[in-house]
Amino acid sequence: MSILLPTRLRLGLGALAVLALSVVVHVLVILAIPRQATHSSYSEAATFGPDRQFNLLPPLRAGAEPLPGLDPAMKHATCRYQLDNGPVLFTASVPVPFWSIGLFDDTGEVIYSLNNRTAGSDILSMLLITPEQLSILRENPPEDLDKLIVIETRASRGFALLRALSPAAARDLEVDLALKTAYCGSFS
Incomplete structure (x- = not known):
């Protein structure tokens, strides 16, 4: 035993x-x-067009989504940016019942999210800025700074995903045009 x-x-x-x-x-x-991981949403966003410009994503097809996790009921545009080149201004007028914008860092983590209901307006006016850039901006603020939603981040690279609900197929072209003409660029 x-x-x-x-x-x-x-x-x-x-x-x-x-x-x-x-x-x-x-x-x-x-x-x-x-x-x-060999690729990320940040690197995938580069395939749709130039940085600091909204680029319309192709229509969603099952198994061939341009980026992971997109809502098939929405139209999408993406804009890559680097804050080393200065703050980024986002403006858009999307005439639909619902739009939203998500800001993501280069790892795909959400930095900030906003929609037309929480913004209290159908017009998007948002500034993405680093703490250092904000300090400089506060020394000599522009007159219209109070009309912007100012988002401060330490993430120097990332992308924005602008989404709009297209209420009917007949309005798809109008929504596409609004997403294409949305601004993602330099703030002067």
Whole structure:
């Protein structure tokens, strides 16, 4: 009987060691996945057109979405930016019952989100700026600064995703035009 106890104990400790090792490997793999990703939404957004300009995304088709997680009931435009080149001004007039804009850093994390209902207006007027740029702007603020929603961020690179609900297929061209003419560029 004394021989069985150490054997059972060794088997139990061995099973416990294997379980602990598998948990450690699992956690390390989960933590390494974001660093090993070969592409991101930020890099994918570059394929739709130049930076600091809204670029209309193609219509959504099942299995061939231009970016992950897009709503098929909406029309989409994206704008990549780098704040090293100065603050970015976003303006748009989208004549639909609902629009929203999401600001994402270069890893795809949401920085800020806004829609026409929370903005209290059908017109988008938003400035994205770093803390350093905001300090400089406060020294000599422009007259219309109080009309802008000012978003301060430390993320120097990212992209904006402007979404608009097209209430009917007959208005798709009008919504597309509004998204194409939305402004994403320099603030002077």
